[in-house]
Amino acid sequence: MKLLSAALVLIILFFAAYEIFLFFEPLKIDETLIEINKGASAQEIAQKLYRKNIIRSKNWFYIYVKLSGKDKQLSWGKYLFFGNYSLLDVVEKLISGKVVLNKLTIPEGLTIRKTCRLLSRNEFGNYLKFKKLCNDSLYASQLTGFDIPNLEGFLYPETYFFPESASEDYIIRTLVNRFFTQTAELDFNPTLGLDFYETLIVASIVEKEARVESEKPLIASVYLNRIRYGMKLQADPTVAYILEQMGRTRYRIYYRDLKIESPYNTYLNKELPPTPICSPSYTTIKAVLHPQESDYFYFFADKSKGTHIFSKTYSEHLQKQRNLKKKNGK
Structure with a gap:
């Protein structure tokens, strides 16, 4: 009886201690x-x-x-x-009371480098820490589920509200999670044999080319037509991306730049760049998945209008360039 009582006391004490622990x-x-x-x-x-x-x-x-x-x-x-x-x-x-949240808008078309700089300049964290996380291949694979070298293309452009004490890791995870949340409804059925990641790469190029929202599906069709016929993309933004990685950001691409040896140079290589060249918006990714039907293979910018002029053949492309120069008195 005494043993039973002692055991009961021990059980009670155990549960009391456990509740205190909780x-x-x-x-x-x-x-x-x-x-x-x-x-x-x-x-x-x-x-x-x-x-x-x-x-x-x-x-x-x-x-x-x-x-x-x-x-x-x-x-x-x-x-x-x-x-x-x-x-x-x-x-x-x-x-x-409520945690203070700080607002930051990340525009579409930013690279890892520019996104990290934007975050750092707005005092959301350390630039080098942001950059190190984004370029960590293991970290990138863990967040995305893809075997990729970095998070280029996945830092989703949107307006965010972050707590003052949020870490660099928390912020980057939030951007990547937002990418998957916002694109979840898109049907990433392979187009021309392009997988999810390759679609994102093409979308990043379209993002950097397009200045007018309505032109995105047409620009996408040009690049997809070129892929279909095994042509080089010859996209200036891929060369601009190389220059940015070299610390040479400029608005104009020179002929000598087209000869830079790099897997990102679509003037030298038929293959897609190894990664996206920026983070595209939802509408740009959608434009690549649902491009406008066209027979266009070439285009160039009409800077006076902020739009592009499209052509089916190279000779037509050159003629339209001459016509525009003549029209502008050049």
Whole structure:
């Protein structure tokens, strides 16, 4: 009987110690952003915190805030949790108010280098840390599921709101996750034998060529026609990308630039560049997946209008260039 009583006491003490552990022992939390909706009940908040692995016990959270009257002090908004938090710490954080979010718009058509510079200049993190993450092939493969050398093409252009304390890793993951979220509805059925990644590469070239949204499907058709007939793409933006990687950013491409030896030089190689050359927008990717039907193989820019002039043959292409020069008095 005494043994039974002792065993019962030990069991009670064990469970008491365990409950104290759930209440007071800090929990290590990976970088997690959570949004508490306006008007959410204490029970709903407890459920969300538990699902996000921010608290060990939703029951203890609910009991504590109800008995202490703190359930009425919990503030709605977005909170970033990172590090060690006890249940009491979590409650105090939610009472403290909303996390300040900083806005940043990432335009379409930026390279890794320019995206990292934009993030750094707006004080979202360290340029070298951003760049190192984006060019880490293992990291890129883990985030995308593709065996790729870097994250070029996956840093989705959009307006973001980041917490002040967000790390470089958190920000880059957010950009890549947004890419997959926004493009999920697109049907990436192989076009001309192009797989998902190759489609993204072509889209990145179209992004850098197009100045008018309505021209994207037509520009895409030119490049896809060239691929279909085994022609070199001869895309100036691929040469501009080489120059940027060499630290030679300029607005004009010279004839000597077309001879630079590089797998990205589409004047020398029939193959696609090994990676995208920028991050294209949703509409540009869609234009490559659903191009306008055409017999065009050539185009050049009409700088006075900000559009392009398209041709079916090279001789027609040259004639239209001469006509435009004559029209402009050159």
